[in-house]
Amino acid sequence: MSLLGAASAVAQPANNLCVNAITISDGATAFSTAGATTDGPAGCSNNQDIWYRFTANQTAQVRVETCGATNYDSYLTVYNSVTCPPTGQLACNDDSCGLQSLVQFAATAGTTYTIRLGGFSGSTGSGSMFVTYIVPPANDACANATTITDGPVNVVTIGATTDGPAACSAGNDVWYRYVAPTTGTLVVNACSGVSFTPVIAAYNGGSCPPGTTLGCSSFSCPGGTVLNVAVAQGNTYLIRVGGLSGTTGTGTIQVSTVAPPTNDLCSGPTAIGNGTFAYSTIGATTDGPPGCSAGQDVWFLYTAAATEAVAVNLCNGSTFDNAVAVYDGASCGSVQIDCDLGSCSPGSVAYFNAAAGQQYLIRVGGAGSESGTGMLAVGPGAAPPGADVILRDSSDVSHYGPIGGIHAYSIASSTCNIGGANLQWQGGTNRHPTLGMNMYRLHNGALEQIGMSWCKNATGAAATPGCGLPCNGQGGGVLGIGCQDVYGSGFNGIQSILGPRSDIDAYTGFFPVPYTIGTPSGNAIYKRLQVRQLDMTLASYPGATFFVEGVYVAPDDAEAGNWLNNATYKRATVNQSSFAVTYQGAPETTIPAIFAWRDHGLGAGVPDPAVTIVEVDIPGEGRLIVGSKVTQSRGNVYHYEYAIYNLNSDRSAGTVSVPVPAGAGVTGVGFKDVDYHSGERFSNTDWTSAVGAGAVVWSSPETFAANPLTNALRWGSMYNFRFDSVLPPGDGEMTIGLFKPGTPEAMSVTVPVPTRPSCPVDFSGDGLVGSADITSFLAAWFSDLANGTLVADFDNSGTVASADITAFLTAWFAALPVGCP
Secondary structure, eight states: HHHHHHOOOOOOTTTSSSOEEEEOOSSEEEEEEOOOOOOOOOGOEEEEEEEEEEESSEEEEEEEOOTTTTSOEEEEESSSSSSOHHHHHHHEEEETTTBBBBEEEOTTTOOOEEEEEEEEOOOOOOEEEEEEOOOOOOOGGGGGGEESSEEEEEOOOOOOOOSSGGGGGGGEEEEEEEEEESEEEEHHHHHHEEEEOOOOOOOOSSSSSSSOEEEEOOOEETTHHHHHHEEOOEEEEEEHHHHOOOOOOOEEEEEEEEEOTTTSSSOOOOEOOOOEEEEOOTTOOOOSGGGGGGGEEEEEEOSSSEEEEEEEEEOSSSSOEEEEEEEESSTTTTEEEEEEEBTTTTTEEEEEEEEETTTTEEEEEETTTOOEEEEEESSSOOOOOOOEEEEEOOOOEEEEEEEEEEEEEOOEEEEEEEESSOOOOOOTTTTTTTEEEEEEEETTTTTEEEOOOEEEEEEOOOBBOOOOSSSOOBBBEEOOOOOOEEOOHHHHOOGGGGEEEGGOOOOTTOSSSSOSSSSSOOOOTTTSSEEGGGOOOOOSSSTEEEEEEEEOOOHHHHHHHGGGOOOOEEEEEEOOOTOOOHHHHHHHHTTEEEEEEHHHHTTTTTTOOOOOOOEEEEEEEEEEEEEEEEEEEEEEEEEEEEEEEEOOOOOOOOOEEEEEEEEETOOOEEOOOOOOTTTTSOOOOOOOEHHHHHEEEEEEEEEETTTTTTTOOOOOOOEEEEESOOOSSEEEEEEEESSSSSSSSSEEEEEEEEESSSTTTTTTOOSOOOOOHHHHHHHHHHHHHHOOOOOOOOTOOSSSHHHHHHHHHHHHHTTTOOOOO
């Protein structure tokens, strides 16, 4: 009732209704949608809305946005009318800039427009809305192209329209006219100094509409692009600069025509031996055969110093996607003996067996039409170690919802490649990392996973220092060796880039493109890290500690066998009013959150010595991590708590069996998993449990053969298994049955299990076999019958019956002549 009262006490905004729209002009307008209702039509899914009217004082493009200026998931709609309800929708947007909104429309001087500002799926909040007139650049149209020469060129595409053909997908473009000062390669470089993602095209001739498309730029540098096309001295060319997916901004591009390198032709190679050599393919032509996909190539002539295996390595320092080929001889047309295209993307490495004194041609070119610079290393040596992705840190957590008592979150990621090869990071393919997000609660000596997300799919990488290693500076389609890439929590929560865990093989790193399920967006919690509010409420879990985890899967990381350090966790607090999550302390880099059970078990930074953690490596497959703790909960009753975390096993776990001896008195058998959501294919049906035949056994609802999508313990998740026993702990073998068929069928791991004393008939505990044991046993037997306990379940059948008396007396008479050992 207090919550309802608080909600009803929030006053509605003055412009809550369309008929009460507030008149504004261009500039910033502060607002709050707290207490707002939904007054507009349903066409744009814009709820809890407020209303404004805007009259244009000039004919121009007008931008309305909340980018970077709200504390919630906003929604914007513009109508070409002043009636209520409004008609003539001109523009509608939800998440143009993270969770904020941006629309742009063509306004006519003197016309009044209605602006509706609301929230996605009922979200409310406050912030500022900005209305800005956008005047097209002077060179917006091809006919008004700006004449340029070599050197830096200022670019402004804000307010630009699309005037060029569909080729190269350069939307909202501006135009330049260029006369080549020499014959060579025209290079238009937008690798830095540009505030948007540019797309560059070049056309033959200077007339409009433009003539033949000579080439489109390639995204061969972090966050930027480069165009390389062949030009002839004195000829005129049109250069078009637009934005990827219509993005706009400002910046500076570098324009030049470059003469071919001195080793451009096979007939004029640069002589080299073992060592490292700088090279450039900028301005190069294609002189080699079509094999190996090495265009715009340069040539080297290598003389072998010894008879040995030789590596030709372009993996370090390359600014573009390259290819390398080696030919058996010094003459052009020699037989190709090795070729590599991007095995350490964007670099390449080739290997061959050299004979002392022999000469070999080496060809270095670009993948497709790309060109750039790099370092060529030639000499003996093994292939470089593979890529190795880790989550170095997470700076913050974004919060969404709640909806239906469930909150959602997404985490920031500071990602490092600590391996010896570039990590592939190619958006739109299955050659990039995916990031799963999890949340855990530690309470009353047990760690439980309370939430999970779908997996964020990477779209590209920057390359910055920050990993404590030398960074080779390579980004874009790769994360370079020693380099860091940072994504904000809001970006990592974008629903359209979240894919299902059910499609990902964490051991091999494979996933299909496109994913088999999932729509781009849903409500505010859809596909994000979902946690029930009840699971974070300290009134229900007093003294609880929370942990947030990120776990990576990457194909080349997996192929290199470097997937065992892909999880990182961080301690967090949960605001008990807003349920926002805030990090505390430093990250536990490359450590899965199951270790928090031990390392923070008695408080922040205070280890719990009663918790044991064991890593279980499945031969030829992934890793499971098993945690356990035994506490004496009351009298002679012991609580056994187990947690199993699947780091990266695709075979998964389908059964868990803990041995218990006769008379273990097992009660309170429990199971805890974490639910999949948002249409994931995996079932959430709980595992079953049974006591009997000398073990407590938990089982997935169905076998793999019966239902491959049943609830198994799959990668990136942790399940809990627990029970009470009257017997104290001793070492025993837990058996984990693997869900998917293969060899082995199960793994065993040493954990504490209920253990009978060496003299099981010594029920009185005096170390002797005598009548006191019969008296103690019968007392326990009658107590079990009355109270439903299992202390006297001597035959371990799961029930107390006369068969237990028979089993006990048989064992007692057998032990009577010899006594206890």
